[in-house]
Each structure stands twice: as C-alpha cells, then as structure tokens.
Amino acid sequence: MDDAKRVPVLSRRARAVAAAALLGATIAGLLAAVGFLEPEGLWETPKIAWAQPPESEEVSVVLRVARGGEPADALIEVFRGGELVGVEYTDVHTPGEARLSLSPGEYSLYVSQGAGFTMEPLRLDLVVDPGSETPRELSVELEKRFNPRREGYYGVDLHAHSEASAPAMERDFGIRDHGSTPVDQLVAVQRAADLDVMFLSDHNSVEGHRLFAQTAEARKLPYVLSEEVTTLKWGHFNPYSLEPGALVEYTPTKLPPEYFAEARAAGALIIQVNHPLDPGVGYFFAQNDPAYDPSFDVVEALNGPFDDGDFYTVERLFRLWNEGQRYVAVGVSDDHDWKDLAIRYGTPRTYVHVEGELTAERFLESLKAGRAFATYGPLVYVTANGRAIPGDTLTLSDSDSGSEGVRLEIRIESISPLDGLRAEIVRSGRRVAAFELSGHEEQIAWDDPETPQEGDGYVVRLVDAERRYRALTNPIWIGR
Ligand SMILES: [Zn+2]
Ligand SMILES: [Zn+2]
Numbered sequence: 001m002d003d004a005k006r007v008p009v010l011s012r013r014a015r016a017v018a019a020a021a022l023l024g025a026t027i028a029g030l031l032a033a034v035g036f037l038e039p040e041g042l043w044e045t046p047k048i049a050w051a052q053p054p055e056s057e058e059v060s061v062v063l064r065v066a067r068g069g070e071p072a073d074a075l076i077e078v079f080r081g082g083e084l085v086g087v088e089y090t091d092v093h094t095p096g097e098a099r100l101s102l103s104p105g106e107y108s109l110y111v112s113q114g115a116g117f118t119m120e121p122l123r124l125d126l127v128v129d130p131g132s133e134t135p136r137e138l139s140v141e142l143e144k145r146f147n148p149r150r151e152g153y154y155g156v157d158l159h160a161h162s163e164a165s166a167p168a169m170e171r172d173f174g175i176r177d178h179g180s181t182p183v184d185q186l187v188a189v190q191r192a193a194d195l196d197v198m199f200l201s202d203h204n205s206v207e208g209h210r211l212f213a214q215t216a217e218a219r220k221l222p223y224v225l226s227e228e229v230t231t232l233k234w235g236h237f238n239p240y241s242l243e244p245g246a247l248v249e250y251t252p253t254k255l256p257p258e259y260f261a262e263a264r265a266a267g268a269l270i271i272q273v274n275h276p277l278d279p280g281v282g283y284f285f286a287q288n289d290p291a292y293d294p295s296f297d298v299v300e301a302l303n304g305p306f307d308d309g310d311f312y313t314v315e316r317l318f319r320l321w322n323e324g325q326r327y328v329a330v331g332v333s334d335d336h337d338w339k340d341l342a343i344r345y346g347t348p349r350t351y352v353h354v355e356g357e358l359t360a361e362r363f364l365e366s367l368k369a370g371r372a373f374a375t376y377g378p379l380v381y382v383t384a385n386g387r388a389i390p391g392d393t394l395t396l397s398d399s400d401s402g403s404e405g406v407r408l409e410i411r412i413e414s415i416s417p418l419d420g421l422r423a424e425i426v427r428s429g430r431r432v433a434a435f436e437l438s439g440h441e442e443q444i445a446w447d448d449p450e451t452p453q454e455g456d457g458y459v460v461r462l463v464d465a466e467r468r469y470r471a472l473t474n475p476i477w478i479g480r
Contacts, residue, residue, distance in 0.1 A: 058101040059128050063090075064139040065111060071096025072142055073191035077110040077121065077341070078102075087339045092188035092215060102128045111140055114194025116347065116377045116415050117155070118144045144194075146413045148379055153351040154196035154358055156367075159228070159238055159274060159300065159332030160345055162186050162200060164208035172204050172230070172250060181338040183208035184215040186345075189338050191221070193346030197363055201226035201238045209244045222360040228274065229259055235283030236274040237296070239263030241364060256283075256293040269364050272298040272330070277309045277316065284316060294325070298367070302331035302348045302374045306468045314461075314472060318429040321457055321475055328367060328391070329474055331374030348376045353389055366391070370474040375462075378414040378421070378471045382460050390459075390474040396452075398480075403451050406478070410444040410460055418442060418462075421470055426459040427452065437462070454480045 065074040071090075076098055078086035090098045105128055110121035122142055148155065165179030179202065181189060186208075190198050198216045200208055200223070209225050216223035226240035229248050234256050239248060246266035248259060260271055273296050276284040286292050301317055302310050317329055331348030338345070353371040354362050366372070370391030373380050381389075385407055388394035396404040410423060418437035425433040425446060435444050452458075457475030464470065 058103050059136060061100040061102055061128070062137045063098045063100060063109070063111070064137070065090055065096045065098070065113075065142060066139065067113060067142045067144065069141075072113050073188045074098070074111050074113050074142065075115065075121075075189075075192040076100070077112075079108040079110070080105055084341075087341055089185065089188050089192050089338065092185050092219070095188075095219070104128045104130045111142065113142055113192055114144070114155075114346075117349070117375075117379070118146045118148070118194045118415070120145065120415055145415060146379055148351055149196065151379075151381055152353050152355065153373075153379070153381070154354055154363060155194060155346065155349050155351050156197040156199055156224070156363070157190060157193070157195055157333050157335075157346045157349050158199055158224075158226075158240075158272060158298070158330050159201055159303065159334045160186065160190065160199050161202055161228070161334070161336040162208045162212070164205045165202040165228075165336060168205035168207075169203045169230075173232075178203060179336040180340075181336065181345075183211045185338065186212065187215045187219060187221065187223075189345050191219075193344065193349070195346050195349065196222070196358065197352075197360065198223035199226065199240075200224075201228045201240070203228050203230045204247075204250045206242065206245050206247045209242070213244055222358060222363065224360055224364065226272075229263070231259075234259070234286060234291075235276065235278075235281055237263070237283070238272040238274055239266070239268035240270055240272070241267060241360065243267040255291040256286075257291065257295075260293055260295060270298050270368055271296040272300065274300050274332075275303040275309060275313075275334070276300065277313045278303070279309075282309070284313070296327070298328045298330055300332050301329035301472055302376070302469060304332075304334045304343050304348075306348075306376065310469065311467065314469065318426070318459075321459075322429045324455060326370065326475075326477070328370040328372065329374055329472055330367075330372065331376070331472070348374055350374050351379065353391075373460075373471060373473040375471040376469070377416055378412055378418065378462050380423075380460055380462065380471045380473055381411040382458075382473050382476065383409050384458060384476045388476050390476055393477040393479040395479040406448040406452055406458070408444075408446045408448070408458060408460070408476075410442075410446070412437065412442040412444075412462070414440050421462050421464055424461050424463060426461060428456045452478045454478055 065072045074090050076088040109124040112121035115121045161179045162181045162183045163179050169175040169178035200212045224241045226238045229237045248262045273283045276282045301314050330350040335343045335345045352367045354366050384394045421437045423435045456478040459475050460473045462471040
C-alpha cells in the first residue's frame with residue numbers, strides 16, 4: 001500500500017447527530033455520545049415562551065420548517081427532562097408545517113430533514129410557559145451539510161411499510177399490529193429522511209398504492225410502487241415497480257418462479273430478495289431446493305439495524321459476485337412505524353446514480369445496473385480511472401507499455417464522525433487495501449499494484465472495529 005495516497009480533507013468540529021441507536025438515551029447521554037457539547041456556532045438555541053390558554057392543559061404550537069426558503073418536510077423529536085416524549089412530522093398536506101400539543105414545561109426539539117445523512121438535527125430549546133404572552137408560532141430554517149443530489153445520487157428506502165400492512169398480516173398469518181404509518185403521511189416521513197424517490201411495500205397488500213401515488217404526485221415527487229410478497233416457505237420479495245393496484249397474490253402452494261413471473265407480468269423491472277438470511281424468512285435458505293429461482297435482480301445486503309444476517313448476506317454476495325452473478329446490493333429500513341424510532345425510515349438506505357433529470361424510470365434502470373451504494377450514514381462516491389462508477393464495467397486498454405492499471409478515487413462525506421471506521425477496498429472478494437478514517441470528509445486515491453482480470457469487481461466498504469458495515473458500494477466490474 002506504499003502507493004496509496006490519503007488526503008484528509010477537513011476536521012471540522014464534531015457536531016451532533018441523533019442516531020437511531022441513541023434514541024431513548026438521555027439528552028445528556030445523547031449529546032455526550034455524539035460529541036455535541038458546544039452550543040455555540042451553527043446551532044442557535046433560542047428560548048421561546050408560549051402562552052397557555054386558561055381553558056386548556058396543553059398548548060398548541062405551530063412549527064414551520066423551511067429549507068432554502070421553501071417549506072420542508074421534517075422530523076421533530078421532542079425531548080423533555082432528557083427523555084424522548086414525542087415524535088412528530090410536518091404534515092404531508094401542509095408541507096413544512098407541524099402542529100404540536102405541549103403541556104407547560106421545558107422542551108428541546110430536534111428538527112431535521114435527513115438526520116445522520118445530509119444534516120445534523122437543529123436543536124430548539126423552548127419553554128412552554130403558562131404565564132407568557134408570546135405567540136405560539138415558530139419558524140426554523142434548516143441547512144443541508146451534504147448534498148448527494150449534486151453528485152447525481154438520489155436516496156431511496158426500498159423496503160417501507162404503511163398501515164396497509166396490518167390487515168393483510170392479520171388475514172394471512174394472524175399477526176397483529178404490523179404497521180402504523182398512514183399511507184399518505186409516509187410521503188412526508190420519507191421526505192423528512194431526505195429521500196428523493198418515494199417507495200411503498202406492504203405485506204401482501206397493494207391497498208395503499210392509490211393514495212400513496214396520489215400524494216406523491218400532488219407533491220411532485222417520483223415514486224415507486226411495490227408489495228412485500230410475504231410467504232411462509234420462500235421468504236419475502238419486493239417486486240417493483242408494480243402497476244398501481246396490481247397484487248402479486250400470496251398462496252401457500254405457489255413457488256418462486258410463479259411469484260416472479262406474476263411480478264414481471266405486473267410490470268416489475270426488478271425483483272428484490274428481502275433479508276435473505278433472516279432465520280425463518282430468508283430466501284437464501286432455500287437455495288438447494290429445486291424450486292429456487294435465481295432470476296432475481298436485487299439483494300437486501302443491509303436491512304434495518306445491522307446484525308449477523310446482514311454480515312453473512314454480504315459474505316454471500318461476494319461469493320455470488322465471484323461466480324459472475326451480478327446481483328445489486330441495497331440497504332433498506334424495513335420500517336413499519338413512523339412514531340417508533342428504534343428503526344428509522346431511510347436507515348439504512350440506497351443512493352442511486354441517475355444521469356440527467358430524475359424520473360422513476362431512469363432511477364429504476366440505474367438501480368438495476370447497480371449504479372448504487374448502501375449506507376447507514378456515510379456518503380461514498382467511488383470512481384475508477386475517472387470514468388467508471390459502481391455498476392459500470394471499466395474496459396482497460398492494452399498498449400505497448402502493457403495493460404492500463406486501475407486507480408480508484410474515493411470520496412467520503414459523513415455527518416457522524418468517521419473516527420473508528422475503516423474504508424476497505426475489496427477486489428473479487430479479497431480485501432486488497434484498508435484506510436483508517438477520521439473527521440467528516442475523506443479523500444482516498446489508490447492504485448492497484450496488481451493487474452486485474454476480466455470479470456474482477458472492486459467494492460468499497462466502510463466497517464467498524466467489530467466489522468459492522470456502515471456503507472457498501474456495488475462492484476465496479478473489469479472488462480477487456
Ligand atoms: Zn420481510
Ligand atoms: Zn418488511
């Protein structure tokens with residue numbers, strides 16, 4: 001690795017990100033854990049007092065959120081006495097506006113659009129005071145720190161449930177309370193996570209399709225309709241994009257090739273295998289069954305909070321890639337409940353590179369080609385020889401002086417500090433380089449000292465000391 005060049009770009013002061021794993025912690029614990037103990041600087045913390053109407057216990061507070069002067073969908077985490085006491089969102093039908101009901105007391109509101117990915121939450125300290133005469137309206141302006149759109153990368157959560165999942169799960173499997181997020185509000189929830197393409201996949205149900213599509217269209221947002229085809233024997237699949245209301249019906253006797261054929265007939269360009277190694281519900285456990293159909297396109301490498309299932313799925317993916325099976329790796333939340341932040345919509349997520357104007361069609365084609373990375377937060381932009389990105393095939397030229405080598409250029413941006421993480425370059429399943437990371441932005445340039453073979457693939461992954469993934473790119477393939 002002597003020829004490796006590593007350029008730390010900046011070491012701005014560590015600031016807060018209210019990471020999902022930290023929810024439920026006290027504010028003090030939260031702030032200490034993320035290194036946010038300095039209130040000065042970018043984070044204004046105005047103290048605002050609210051009048052309490054004499055006839056009411058609770059005070060109604062209107063919070064208006066904007067970004068770049070435009071109304072912005074946002075998540076509002078309400079803390080009182082160091083405890084998370086409420087999870088609110090701006091309303092999808094009145095963009096950028098949230099109505100909160102607060103009883104008198106001291107609060108900290110953490111307001112965000114894309115917390116942990118493109119910005120830190122903005123903290124507002126306020127006192128709801130029964131004796132005060134001040135108005136009960138508040139406006140905040142959010143600022144993005146990082147902007148993947150500028151790089152042509154668009155965020156999506158390719159596995160997201162709504163309340164339409166609940167009746168279907170009760171009907172098919174007798175499982176209750178499986179989904180509480182209102183179909184229409186899911187659009188604001190996904191925008192509050194700073195996702196660019198709206199996505200819906202309910203268990204064996206397409207009941208939410210129409211309302212979800214209408215809501216996204218009213219907000220002029222691209223959207224993709226799916227369904228989590230949920231079986232007892234063959235695992236779970238997300239086919240997309242489905243024609244609105246086109247149900248791929250679950251029956252206990254149907255086999256994978258039948259599900260896949262039905263999904264393709266219903267318009268699906270992509271069939272995604274969900275949590276492939278989750279005990280009891282993973283399709284990869286059926287790989288030796290004669291009915292196993294390998295003609296899917298996308299694999300959930302990272303599903304919800306990182307666990308062993310994700311680790312072994314990525315290991316399996318490396319093996320499949322080495323066998324020449326070019327499945328696309330994605331990260332998804334598999335969230336069901338908007339007010340429960342143990343799992344967050346958009347964490348992890350997938351960023352897909354789209355040339356030109358963003359449309360659902362272009363987005364799906366790019367995703368199918370693997371021009372994407374999965375992440376729990378860090379943004380990872382990789383190019384090979386200045387002309388190939390993940391999903392592309394880099395054709396190396398031969399000349400009199402020998403074969404063209406491979407140079408990877410990696411740029412990383414991260415809201416939470418990168419300290420303790422390593423960027424690893426994996427060539428065809430073998431780790432060939434590793435770099436310790438720190439701060440919030442890094443740049444790495446690396447020349448492969450060896451000559452790659454046709455069919456080799458380069459992957460960049462970010463892992464911590466316990467080998468938990470924070471990000472994973474799709475391979476850049478080598479051609480001749
Ligand atoms: Zn599932
Ligand atoms: Zn699911």
